[in-house]
Amino acid sequence: MIIGIPKELNPSDRRVPLIPDSVKKLVQQGADVHIETGMGEASGFSDQDYGEAGASIQRQRKELLNQADIILRLNKPPLQEISQLKSGCIHISYLDPFNEQQLVDRFTKANVTALSMEMIPRISRAQKMDALSSQANLGGYVAVILAADRLDIILPMMMTPAGTISPARVFIIGVGVAGLQAIATAKRLGARVEAFDTRPVVAEQVESLGAKFVHIDLGETGETEEGYAKQLTAEQLELQRLGMKKVMSQSDIVITTAQLFGRPAPRIVTADMVEAMKPGSVIVDMAVETGGNVEGSKLDEEIEIGGVRLIGLGTLPSRVCKHASQMYSANLLSLVLDFWNAESKSFEFNLDDDILQGCVITHGGELVNDMIINARKNAK
Numbered sequence: 001m002i003i004g005i006p007k008e009l010n011p012s013d014r015r016v017p018l019i020p021d022s023v024k025k026l027v028q029q030g031a032d033v034h035i036e037t038g039m040g041e042a043s044g045f046s047d048q049d050y051g052e053a054g055a056s057i058q059r060q061r062k063e064l065l066n067q068a069d070i071i072l073r074l075n076k077p078p079l080q081e082i083s084q085l086k087s088g089c090i091h092i093s094y095l096d097p098f099n100e101q102q103l104v105d106r107f108t109k110a111n112v113t114a115l116s117m118e119m120i121p122r123i124s125r126a127q128k129m130d131a132l133s134s135q136a137n138l139g140g141y142v143a144v145i146l147a148a149d150r151l152d153i154i155l156p157m158m159m160t161p162a163g164t165i166s167p168a169r170v171f172i173i174g175v176g177v178a179g180l181q182a183i184a185t186a187k188r189l190g191a192r193v194e195a196f197d198t199r200p201v202v203a204e205q206v207e208s209l210g211a212k213f214v215h216i217d218l219g220e221t222g223e224t225e226e227g228y229a230k231q232l233t234a235e236q237l238e239l240q241r242l243g244m245k246k247v248m249s250q251s252d253i254v255i256t257t258a259q260l261f262g263r264p265a266p267r268i269v270t271a272d273m274v275e276a277m278k279p280g281s282v283i284v285d286m287a288v289e290t291g292g293n294v295e296g297s298k299l300d301e302e303i304e305i306g307g308v309r310l311i312g313l314g315t316l317p318s319r320v321c322k323h324a325s326q327m328y329s330a331n332l333l334s335l336v337l338d339f340w341n342a343e344s345k346s347f348e349f350n351l352d353d354d355i356l357q358g359c360v361i362t363h364g365g366e367l368v369n370d371m372i373i374n375a376r377k378n379a380k
Contacts, residue, residue, distance in 0.1 A: 001346045003336075004068025006061055007036040010075055012300070012314075014042040014321035015328060017074045017093070020053040022333040027054030029337065030345035034058050034068065043325040070347060072332055082106040090347060092332065094118055094131075097361045097372050098262035104372065107362040113349065114362045117331070119369070121358035128334040129355070133177045134327040139316040140181030140257065143284045144170070146316075147253040148189060150302075150309050152280045156190020167192045171247050172211070173268065173293070174257035175202040178286055182255050183211045194247055198232060198240070216243030231260060241270060249276040254283045256293035262375060264291035271295045271305075279307025288312040 003026060005018050016039060023033050033055040037047055047057050058064040065071065065084040073093035079102065085091060088111055095116040097104050107114040117131040127133075147170075148155055157167040170186040172179050175197035183206060186193045193211035203213040218236045232240065248254055248269075254277070259265050265287035274283065274296065285297040296305055297312040304310070317324040338355070341348045351357060351368065361369045 001069045002032045002034055002067055003070045003072060004058075004064045005033070005035045005039055005072050006064055007039040008042070008074055009078065013075065013318045015074055015315075015318050016040045016043045016045065016321075016325045017072050017328065018332060019043070019325055019329040020045055020049040020055075022329040023050055023055045024053040025333060026336065029340055029342055031340075032056070034064055036061050036064055040325075043321045045325075070336070072336075074328060076100060076103060079103060079106055082110050082112065085110055085112050087111045089113070090115065090349070092117065092335065095361060097369070098375055101376070104361055104367060108365055108367055111365045112362065113360065113364075115335075115356075115359050116361050116369075117359070119359040119361070119371070120331075120335070121355060123354060125338075126355050126358075129331050129338070131328055131331040134331055135317045135324060136176065136178040136257075137181045138320055138324050138327065139286060140178035140183075140255075141185045142316040142319050143178070143255050143257075143286055144182050144185040144189065144253075146311060146313070146319075147255065147282045147284050150282045150311065151252060153252060154190075155186070168252040169194070169250055170253040170255070171195070171214075171244075171251040172255050172257070173197075173244065174259075174286075175199070175206055176257060176259075178257040179255075180205060180209065182257065183209045186253070187211060191253070194251075196240075196244060196247070198236075214243065214247055216240055231263075231266070237266075237268070240268065241273060244269070245273045245276050248273055249278075251277065252281050254281070255286060256283070257286045258293050259287050259290060262371070265293050267291075267293065267295060269294040274308055274310065275306050277308045281307075282309045282311065284311045286316065289314045 026033050035050050035055045037057050037059050062084055069089055071091045076095050090113045092115040097116050120126050120129050153168055155168045158165040168191045170191040170193045172182050172195040175195050183193050183195055187210045194214050195206045195211050196214040206213040218239050258268055285292050285294040287293045288297050288299050297310050299312055300314050302311050339348050
């Protein structure tokens, strides 16, 4: 069975799908791994590194796509490349299947089995395959480092001959994987950290990291089966804004991480909340790629509003591309090996499996994922 890994096409994303160590492990299991020349260069891995790991280096991208039984990628493929894939092959990458209807339909038409890395179910057995969590973890770290670099004061408290410097105040909105890592990173840098989430159940996690959980009475809230915050009512959103505005007015750094699975990010920070912050303070909108949490944020731009710097840079994990590639590669490897038959040297496909039921979008020329099917019905 041939596993093909084409070179990523987004020049702003320096991550790569598979690192040489993962290639070596696949080869040891009997896989025939083909990579496109230059595939790993953006993260510092040469063709020679992959060759030494046992991969075949392919110079013709189209030939690689035509021959592979399994395609491993990071980002979703260009529409025009789907027709170049082998009928019946397995394609694994981020797909954004809720929003990319045309992409999903092309996979169906081409008889490609498409697996979406965003849709890996959050169950114990699948933790090692959870690419969303691994990349969000790094994103939370990068967000704090970016904000600290843009801030015109230091983060830790310092006792100096010229007097005591108070610690910077950091406010994290949204306490998922990214938010928790942002809290931990800001605390390591010596900041005074506060955090808010609509799920009171996460207060213990916040406090265990040494931060203060901000309690805002919103009435009944909760989380979905996937562990995401439920969408709030208009009244709850207004109560939340008023409570957050007070904290933001005293904060030097605000980092927003709130996302809704399969839907645009909620707009939780309005222009008046930004205006309430001190000149020289910084906001990082980590949800900018899905619409943004902050009014006025722009994808891949840094702007200034009333002296407040608003950072809307996308693909934050790419800024630590080597570790981001290492983690995503480990997620892909775990997924493939979990269904790999060492005797037949093939990927054993079983749609009755809990993991595949969650992440397989198309198979056998049909759309088979219940969540995507229901989302389409509800959109009509």
